[in-house]
Amino acid sequence: MTRTGRVGIGFIGVGMISDQYLENLTKFPDIEVVRLGDIDTGRAQSQAEKWCVGRWGTADEVLTDEDVEIVINLTLPATHVAVSSAALRAGKHVWSEKPIGVDRETAAGLVALANELGLKLGIAPDTVLGQGWQTAKRAIEAGLIGTPLSAVTSMQYEGPDIFHPNAGFLFAKGGGPLFDIGPYYFTALVHLLGPIASVVATGSKSRETRRLVVGPNAGTEFPVEVPTHLSVLATFEQGGNAQSLLSFDTPLFRQGVFEVNGTEGSIILPDPNTFGGGHPIRVARLLGENATFPIEQPFETLLDEEPAAGRGLGVLDMARAIRSGSSHIATGEVGYHVLDTMVSVEESIERQEFVAVASTVVPPASLPEGFDPFAATLGSVIPV
Numbered sequence: 001m002t003r004t005g006r007v008g009i010g011f012i013g014v015g016m017i018s019d020q021y022l023e024n025l026t027k028f029p030d031i032e033v034v035r036l037g038d039i040d041t042g043r044a045q046s047q048a049e050k051w052c053v054g055r056w057g058t059a060d061e062v063l064t065d066e067d068v069e070i071v072i073n074l075t076l077p078a079t080h081v082a083v084s085s086a087a088l089r090a091g092k093h094v095w096s097e098k099p100i101g102v103d104r105e106t107a108a109g110l111v112a113l114a115n116e117l118g119l120k121l122g123i124a125p126d127t128v129l130g131q132g133w134q135t136a137k138r139a140i141e142a143g144l145i146g147t148p149l150s151a152v153t154s155m156q157y158e159g160p161d162i163f164h165p166n167a168g169f170l171f172a173k174g175g176g177p178l179f180d181i182g183p184y185y186f187t188a189l190v191h192l193l194g195p196i197a198s199v200v201a202t203g204s205k206s207r208e209t210r211r212l213v214v215g216p217n218a219g220t221e222f223p224v225e226v227p228t229h230l231s232v233l234a235t236f237e238q239g240g241n242a243q244s245l246l247s248f249d250t251p252l253f254r255q256g257v258f259e260v261n262g263t264e265g266s267i268i269l270p271d272p273n274t275f276g277g278g279h280p281i282r283v284a285r286l287l288g289e290n291a292t293f294p295i296e297q298p299f300e301t302l303l304d305e306e307p308a309a310g311r312g313l314g315v316l317d318m319a320r321a322i323r324s325g326s327s328h329i330a331t332g333e334v335g336y337h338v339l340d341t342m343v344s345v346e347e348s349i350e351r352q353e354f355v356a357v358a359s360t361v362v363p364p365a366s367l368p369e370g371f372d373p374f375a376a377t378l379g380s381v382i383p384v
């Protein structure tokens with residue numbers, strides 16, 4: 001059956017992050033949120049009532065709902081592959097929160113399964129599809145900073161146990177700053193500089209256990225299974241390198257440092273854990289003979305706007321691609337390459353040497369200029 005009109009969405013897992021998705025997806029005219037599912041069906045019901053979604057229930061009920069075409073998997077990293085695979089086997093396209101999975105083998109199997117079944121697999125983050133990132137990406141490709149040579153990124157604070165009521169999974173295998181926040185930074189690097197060729201890294205942790213700070217289980221101790229402070233140096237297939245600090249171990253809160261240096265200029269980008277905004281995208285040029293001492297660096301502003309929309313842009317891009325038969329941007333292949341990079345970082349920490357990243361990926365495309373999430377492009381809105 002060839003479907004037309006707006007694309008039906010079902011959620012599996014409606015915890016903390018689901019509000020951000022529901023806020024946007026219930027407003028995009030090309031999307032219809034059909035059903036919410038969770039192991040905790042009470043939570044599915046309360047989220048459905050909050051966001052005026054007609055149906056709710058278990059994960060299985062989402063998978064058997066004929067009106068659901070894309071399943072959004074917002075479960076925890078350790079179950080991402082199992083839930084995404086079950087959705088593909090039920091004939092649904094899948095959008096999964098990051099990371100795609102926690103090990104190479106099952107994640108590669110998931111990508112292969114989607115291809116075999118001819119279904120789309122999309123992997124967060126979609127922050128890079130935000131207006132700020134897309135503007136910067138097009139500008140860099142058009143030569144704004146000359147040839148990109150290097151990047152510097154930094155994300156540091158004391159960790160998500162200070163705000164997440166279920167923070168244990170963020171310090172377990174598949175968590176830590178590498179797997180929880182790394183996907184934003186490495187995905188953005190891949191979008192701007194292409195596939196990663198190799199990595200070398202150090203990793204440490206400040207303590208073996210932490211305690212939940214908020215929520216009904218505040219005070220509960222949980223183990224820290226992964227490094228919580230990482231310094232990563234990555235090289236790129238197309239040349240250039242990036243150095244990245246990822247830390248849940250510093251009293252200093254400083255996130256979203258993301259700078260790319262080229263032969264002609266440097267660009268200061270938004271936080272890759274946001275869709276742009278927060279601060280202007282600025283460009284610094286070589287001063288050469290115009291330099292004065294002490295050096296005063298003039299900046300040009302490329303964009304100074306808050307993004308029109310946030311989480312859910314990747315689902316929308318995928319929904320429109322399903323109807324048009326074209327490719328979407330935040331693919332399973334990109335998600336796998338980022339996971340492969342992160343596992344290679346872990347291996348580098350253990351082996352104390354450079355590790356080649358075995359996978360590669362076609363440099364991701366950009367959204368069409370003027371991409372409007374609030375346009376009804378699928379002919380589904382009844383004219384008034």
Ligand SMILES: NC(=O)c1ccc[n+]([C@@H]2O[C@H](COP(=O)([O-])OP(=O)(O)OC[C@H]3O[C@@H](n4cnc5c(N)ncnc54)[C@H](O)[C@@H]3O)[C@@H](O)[C@H]2O)c1
Pocket residue numbers: 012013014015016017018037038039040043059074075076077079083097098099166180
């Ligand atoms: N919280 C954030 O700020 C944030 C931001 C970006 C991405 N994410 C990602 O989103 C995902 C979810 O994070 P969260 O913070 O919402 O977690 P959470 O613990 O608040 O919610 C997870 C939900 O999934 C449900 N669930 C777990 N396994 C399930 C299964 N097999 N079937 C059905 N339901 C299941 C749980 O009952 C819970 O309601 C994670 O992958 C996380 O990395 C979270």
